[in-house]
Amino acid sequence: xxxxxVPGVPVPxxxxxxxxxxxxxxxxxxxxxxxxxxxxxxLISYTAxxxxxxxxxxxxxxxxxxxxxxxxxxxxxxxxxxxxxxWAPLYHTSTPDLDKLIRCVKxxxxxxxxKDDSQVCKLEQVTKCYVHGDEIPGVDIKIRIIEP
Numbered sequence: 001x002x003x004x005x006v007p008g009v010p011v012p013x014x015x016x017x018x019x020x021x022x023x024x025x026x027x028x029x030x031x032x033x034x035x036x037x038x039x040x041x042x043l044i045s046y047t048a049x050x051x052x053x054x055x056x057x058x059x060x061x062x063x064x065x066x067x068x069x070x071x072x073x074x075x076x077x078x079x080x081x082x083x084x085x086x087w088a089p090l091y092h093t094s095t096p097d098l099d100k101l102i103r104c105v106k107x108x109x110x111x112x113x114x115k116d117d118s119q120v121c122k123l124e125q126v127t128k129c130y131v132h133g134d135e136i137p138g139v140d141i142k143i144r145i146i147e148p
Contacts, residue, residue, distance in 0.1 A: 002113075004051045007138040010066045011040035012100030013107060037104060044108035044139070053113045059146035060114050061122040066101055068092040069137045070130045092128045102126060105139065113143055121146065 014033025021028065031037060074088035075081065106117040114120070124144070131137050 002143040012096035013103035041108035048112045059121040061144040063124045063142035064126045065140040066128040067131045
């Protein structure tokens with residue numbers, strides 16, 4: 001099993017939009033979140049390479065724990081400035097969507113951990129929570145090769 005943490009605010013893959021150029025007869029697919037998504041995906045790829053990941057041709061099981069930054073509204077003001085409000089949720093239930101966060105990680109690991117993201121045959125656990133206290137936003141990634 002390979003485990004590593006990628007610090008930073010998790011970014012979703014985004015949706016693709018297709019365009020057709022009539023003059024050239026060519027279709028293009030453009031990601032609507034490419035400017036933010038590419039640096040995040042590069043950081044995931046780099047961190048995976050630094051941990052010594054090698055490309056596998058076997059099945060892969062992933063465990064992903066996304067830690068999202070808390071909004072200021074979750075904390076008190078004045079003398080309670082650093083105190084979490086009682087109603088502040090544990091789980092992150094707003095955008096970005098969990099499936100788009102997963103897609104970004106899977107695409108970033110392609111060619112580093114596996115040949116194609118179709119080899120990911122099991123998502124053992126995927127969670128999207130807010131960070132606690134002084135924790136750093138990011139994603140914990142656990143990769144397990146499934147023996148045939």
